[in-house]
Amino acid sequence: MLAVGRLAVGRLGAGQLGLLFIALVTLLSFQGLIGFSANGNGGSGPDWSLLSDTYFRQVLWFSIQQAGLSALLSMILAWPVARAIYYLPELIGRQTFLSLCILCFVMPTLVLITGLVSLLGRSGILTPWLGESWNLYGLNGILLAHIYLNMPFAVRVLVQQMNTIPDSSWKLATQLKFTPWQRLKHIEWPSVKASYLMLFGFIFVLCFNSFAVVLALGGGPKATTLEVAIYQALKYDFNIPEALMLAWTQFLIAGSLFLALTLLGSISWLSADTATRHWVPTLSSTKKACYQTIYYLAWLVLLLPIVALFAGIDLQEISRFSWSSLLEPTAVSIALGLIAAVSATITAYLILQPIRNAYRQRQHRQRIALEWIATHTLVAPAMVLSVGLFIFLLPKIDLDDWGIVFVALLNMVVLVPFAFQQLKPRLFQFDQQYMQLSSSLKLQGFSLLRVEWPFIRPVFVASLALVLILAIGDVAIFSIFGSQDWTTLPWLIYSYAGTYRIAEASIASLLLLALCSLILWAFERFRSHVEH
Amino acid sequence: MLSIDKLKIRLDDWSSEYQLQVADAEILAIQGKSGVGKSTLLHAIAGFVSCQSGSIAWQGKSIENQPAEQRPVSLLFQDHNLFEHLSITQNLKLGFGKPPPWQKITAAAKQLEIEQLLDSKPGNCSGGQRQRVALIRTLLRPEPIVLLDEPFAELDPQTRGLATDWVRQTAKEGHKTLLLVTHQDEDVERVADRCLVLNQATDN
Numbered sequence: 001m002l003a004v005g006r007l008a009v010g011r012l013g014a015g016q017l018g019l020l021f022i023a024l025v026t027l028l029s030f031q032g033l034i035g036f037s038a039n040g041n042g043g044s045g046p047d048w049s050l051l052s053d054t055y056f057r058q059v060l061w062f063s064i065q066q067a068g069l070s071a072l073l074s075m076i077l078a079w080p081v082a083r084a085i086y087y088l089p090e091l092i093g094r095q096t097f098l099s100l101c102i103l104c105f106v107m108p109t110l111v112l113i114t115g116l117v118s119l120l121g122r123s124g125i126l127t128p129w130l131g132e133s134w135n136l137y138g139l140n141g142i143l144l145a146h147i148y149l150n151m152p153f154a155v156r157v158l159v160q161q162m163n164t165i166p167d168s169s170w171k172l173a174t175q176l177k178f179t180p181w182q183r184l185k186h187i188e189w190p191s192v193k194a195s196y197l198m199l200f201g202f203i204f205v206l207c208f209n210s211f212a213v214v215l216a217l218g219g220g221p222k223a224t225t226l227e228v229a230i231y232q233a234l235k236y237d238f239n240i241p242e243a244l245m246l247a248w249t250q251f252l253i254a255g256s257l258f259l260a261l262t263l264l265g266s267i268s269w270l271s272a273d274t275a276t277r278h279w280v281p282t283l284s285s286t287k288k289a290c291y292q293t294i295y296y297l298a299w300l301v302l303l304l305p306i307v308a309l310f311a312g313i314d315l316q317e318i319s320r321f322s323w324s325s326l327l328e329p330t331a332v333s334i335a336l337g338l339i340a341a342v343s344a345t346i347t348a349y350l351i352l353q354p355i356r357n358a359y360r361q362r363q364h365r366q367r368i369a370l371e372w373i374a375t376h377t378l379v380a381p382a383m384v385l386s387v388g389l390f391i392f393l394l395p396k397i398d399l400d401d402w403g404i405v406f407v408a409l410l411n412m413v414v415l416v417p418f419a420f421q422q423l424k425p426r427l428f429q430f431d432q433q434y435m436q437l438s439s440s441l442k443l444q445g446f447s448l449l450r451v452e453w454p455f456i457r458p459v460f461v462a463s464l465a466l467v468l469i470l471a472i473g474d475v476a477i478f479s480i481f482g483s484q485d486w487t488t489l490p491w492l493i494y495s496y497a498g499t500y501r502i503a504e505a506s507i508a509s510l511l512l513l514a515l516c517s518l519i520l521w522a523f524e525r526f527r528s529h530v531e532h
Numbered sequence: 533m534l535s536i537d538k539l540k541i542r543l544d545d546w547s548s549e550y551q552l553q554v555a556d557a558e559i560l561a562i563q564g565k566s567g568v569g570k571s572t573l574l575h576a577i578a579g580f581v582s583c584q585s586g587s588i589a590w591q592g593k594s595i596e597n598q599p600a601e602q603r604p605v606s607l608l609f610q611d612h613n614l615f616e617h618l619s620i621t622q623n624l625k626l627g628f629g630k631p632p633p634w635q636k637i638t639a640a641a642k643q644l645e646i647e648q649l650l651d652s653k654p655g656n657c658s659g660g661q662r663q664r665v666a667l668i669r670t671l672l673r674p675e676p677i678v679l680l681d682e683p684f685a686e687l688d689p690q691t692r693g694l695a696t697d698w699v700r701q702t703a704k705e706g707h708k709t710l711l712l713v714t715h716q717d718e719d720v721e722r723v724a725d726r727c728l729v730l731n732q733a734t735d736n
Contacts, residue, residue, distance in 0.1 A: 433612060436580055439600040440607050441627030441673075451626070455617045 015353035019373050022351070025413050026376065029385045032392030033244050046248050047241035055221050060249065063225040066139060067208035070146035071200050077147065078154035081298045083188075084291035085155070086162045087283055091295055098159070099524050101152035103517060104302055106466060108473030109212040110493045111509040112145055115305030116217075118312045118506070120144070125311055141217035146210065150203045152302060157199055161192045170281055183281070201261035205254050205379055211476055226250040230383045247384040254379035259372055306513065312506035321504065326489070326511055333472050333489040334515070336404070340411035341468035345460065347412065348374075348419035352427055360431065375417035382414055386480040403481040410477045415467040422463035426456050465523035469516045489515070534577075534677060534709050539586035539596075541569070541576055548572065549586070552728060559703055559710045561720040564730035570713040571610065573730075574679040577711070578607040590677065606675035608683050613666035614654040620665055621650045627673050640668045643698055645691070659686035664695060671702045678703060678710045684719055696722040 050056045085094060119125055120136045127134060136144075169187050178186065211227045218224055224232070226246050233243040283291070351374045358367035377385065389410065393399060399406070430452055438448055475490045482491060489512045496505035534554040541548050548569040554560045562570050575581040577588055579600030588596040595603050606627070614623045624641075625632045641647040644664045646657075654662055663686050671678060683699070684692050700723045703710045712723060720727045 434615060436600075437609065437612060437615070439580075440578060440605075440609075442601045442629060443626065444601065451615060451618065455615070 011350060011353045012357060015350040015355075018347045018351040019354065019370060022347075022377065022413055022416060023373050025389065025410070026380055026385065028392050029380075029388030030247075032388035032390070033240055033247070033384065036240055036391045046245035047239075048245060050242060050245050056246075058221045059224050059226060059229045059246075062139075062221075062223060063208055063227075063250075064253075066142050066146070066214075066225065067204045067210075069139075070143055070150065070207040071203040073143065074147050074150040074154050074203050075196065075200055078151050078158055080291075080294045081151075082155045082158035082162065084295040084298075085159050087280055088288065088291055088295070089280065091292070093299070095524075097295070097299060098156060099520060100299075100302055101156045102466070103520050104151075105149060105153035105156075106469040106473070106520075107149065107516065108469075108475075108490050108493075108509075108512055109145070109149070109216075110473075110475060110490050110497070111309070111513050112148060112305055113213065113216045114312065114493065114497065114502075114505055114509045115308045116141065116145060116148075118308035118502075119305055125308060137217055137219060138223045142210075142214055142223065145213045145217060146203075146207045148302070148305065149213075150206065154199055154203065155298075157195055158192055161195045162188065165191045173281070198261055201257060205258055208254050208257075209250070209379065209381065211382065227381055227383055230381055234383065234387050243384070243387075247381050250381050251379060251384075255372075255376065258375070258379045259368075263368060309506050309510050309513070312502050313510075314503050317503035318507070321507060326492070326508060329487045329489045329492045329508075330511065330515070332486050333512075336408050336411070336486075336488065337468050337472035339408045340415060340471040341464055343408075344412045344415035344467050344471075345419045345423075345464045348416050348423050348463070349427075349456075349460070351416070352420065352423055355424075356427060356431055359428065360435065374420050377414045378417040382476050383480075385414065386410060386477050390480050399481065400483060403483055404486045406481045407474075407478055407486075410481065411471045411474050414477070415470055418470060419463045419467050422459060422466060423456065426459040427452075430455050462523060465519050469519055472512070472515065472519075533591065534711075535587075535589045535592075536573075536577070537587045537589070539573075539576065539588060540584040541572055541581060542584045543572065543581070547584075550576075554709055554711065556709055557704065557707045559700065559712065559723055559725045561724035561727040562711060562713045562730060563715065563720065563727060565732065568730045568732060570730055571681050574607060574681050574711060574713060577603075577677070578605045578679055579603045603677075604675050605677045605679060606670050606673040607679045608666055608670040608681055610681045610685075613670075614662055616654050618653075619650070620646070620652055620654065620657070623654065623665060624650075624669050627669060629674070633672060636672055637668060640672065640698065640702070641665075644668065644694060660688065660691055663687060664691070667695060667699065671699060671706070671708070676707070676709060678708045680710065680712045682713055682715070684714065684716070692718075693722075699723055 120127055165187055173183050173187055209227055210225060214225045214228045218228060226249060230243050230246045233239045233246060355367055355370045358370060443451055473490055475494060478488055478491050489508060493505050493508045496508060533556060536550050536552050539550040550573055564570055572581055576583055583596055587594050590604055624637050641650065646661055646664050649657055649661055667683055684695055687695055696719055714720065
């Protein structure tokens with residue numbers, strides 16, 4: 001049999017174990033809920049009679065509507081911003097803006113919500129100018145928050161895709177005197193087309209599963225998503241059959257969509273190291289001015305909720321504020337985040353080994369199935385994973401003592417898909433570019449890893465930084481497994497906001513934001529150091 | 533001896549059959565029109581293209597079922613021969629399976645006028661310089677069969693002369709069996725012992 005390269009058996013085996021572990025956590029979580037409801041706690045499984053219930057239909061429709069609108073608006077708004085950044089490389093603060101885009105995407109939701117409430121809430125800074133009918137709570141606020149979180153992410157992906165257009169294409173287009181429409185049709189659109197569909201689906205799934213934003217800014221059956229309905233069924237009604245039915249519905253819809261995207265999606269290989277872009281067509285002065293305006297408007301929009309956090313702080317409050325109360329939660333957040341992020345990134349790398357192997361051996365179906373297992377926690381309701389595992393473990397382990405371990409472990413499990421999505425293109429690029437060469441040079445095991453590591457290191461560190469920020473911002477998992485002895489910074493913000501201590505919440509939010517910015521800054525510095 | 537017997541290769545709607553023998557330490561140039569299957573033949577010998585039927589044997593032992601990593605072959609691809617994120621030195625040390633013959637490598641680098649590039653990354657080298665780096669590694673690796681796919685395509689006439697002479701001399705000293713794909717008759721004259729012209733591939 002021909003082999004285009006083999007991986008060390010150890011890494012392959014570890015990858016298979018990793019996949020098994022991730023699948024096992026989901027299975028045990030569902031088993032926890034199913035087992036609990038079967039033991040005389042309200043039924044023996046999901047309550048499917050709810051399918052004809054108006055409440056269920058309303059929740060389902062709202063989940064789809066808000067996710068669809070959030071994804072569509074994020075994509076529509078991202079494109080002109082991405083074009084401005086691409087066509088005007090001399091824009092002031094361009095690189096900082098791209099860093100801000102990552103920060104917005106990974107910003108802890110509670111920080112954003114505090115900022116949005118200060119800006120557009122009932123007594124918000126901008127509220128007097130928005131008319132009497134303005135209400136942040138409901139679809140308006142949910143869409144705003146989702147767009148704020150996802151539009152910058154779309155900008156980054158689109159810019160990255162457009163950067164893969166080779167100089168030669170632009171030069172040829174210029175030589176052939178292409179009209180702007182022809183340039184869009186023949187050059188720009190083909191470069192972003194594949195990622196547009198993937199991006200839309202990805203943002204849709206993220207918003208469909210959104211929890212904290214809808215919990216804080218939604219409410220009532222008219223503005224509730226499936227994830228929040230699961231939380232309410234579990235927390236307020238303790239109706240496990242209803243929660244299970246909602247969970248299955250969410251899992252099936254988001255899972256099918258994600259599977260369809262995995263099948264449809266293609267990875268662009270155009271971003272080889274040698275394809276550096278040096279040349280872009282010159283724009284007319286009107287177009288230039290137009291793009292500059294769009295760019296600076298985007299700056300303003302992204303900065304406003306952050307700046308608004310300062311408005312929530314009273315100087316007198318600062319002098320009275322006990323800063324030491326922030327120390328321990330900050331340390332706990334960093335430690336938990338580091339454990340979850342490092343283990344999630346390593347696990348993602350390992351579970352990519354059997355997937356790369358399947359890809360190389362052209363086992364298409366096996367690759368799709370393995371990828372789906374690797375990333376399924378992206379679509380599995382986080383609330384179900386947490387509560388199901390909690391119920392499963394409760395009679396077996398003292399969760400007062402061990403709960404914090406499961407905060408780290410579950411965070412790791414739900415973060416694996418994010419690290420996976422970051423690492424996969426780079427590793428596939430390595431295989432595409434170098435696997436034949438590696439095979440020809442008979443590089444295997446450690447010698448192959450020594451060549452592969454410097455190639456993936458920047459992406460590995462970037463992925464680590466991304467999941468570290470996401471882990472530090474966790475609220476959902478901590479709300480189930482956490483305890484007062486191990487309070488994290490986001491949980492502290494939640495506690496302050498819950499008792500209307502907005503000044504304290506703003507201070508803690510700013511600290512959390514500063515922490516995330518610091519990680520991002522360190523990561524950007526590392527990346528630029530590696531790239532130059 | 534490298535013996536290729538009734539080797540049939542099929543790629544989508546294209547197929548071709550090969551029959552040839554190359555003696556030990558012989559240098560064979562392969563020519564033919566574009567698309568005739570010259571590179572495909574090299575890739576099949578190296579183990580990157582699977583064959584439908586027929587055999588590839590080295591010293592009487594069949595190798596067509598061996599994975600690429602186990603074949604006694606050193607191949608120079610048309611492009612993508614260097615790891616872009618590693619320095620030229622790091623690239624030159626790969627593929628030896630034991631400590632690389634560094635003295636030979638530096639001597640070759642000096643002879644082919646690339647010794648000043650050893651600390652550079654491939655991205656900072658011209659196409660011709662990259663090709664010479666890849667040539668050095670391919671020829672000096674301890675594999676008995678060397679396959680070169682248009683190795684001099686990006687070289688100027690002067691460097692081409694240097695490189696062709698060095699390839700022939702090194703191949704003969706190292707007792708290598710060398711197959712060289714080229715479009716240039718001049719390369720055939722300067723390097724090869726014999727030339728084989730492939731006929732048109734069969735379209736189905």
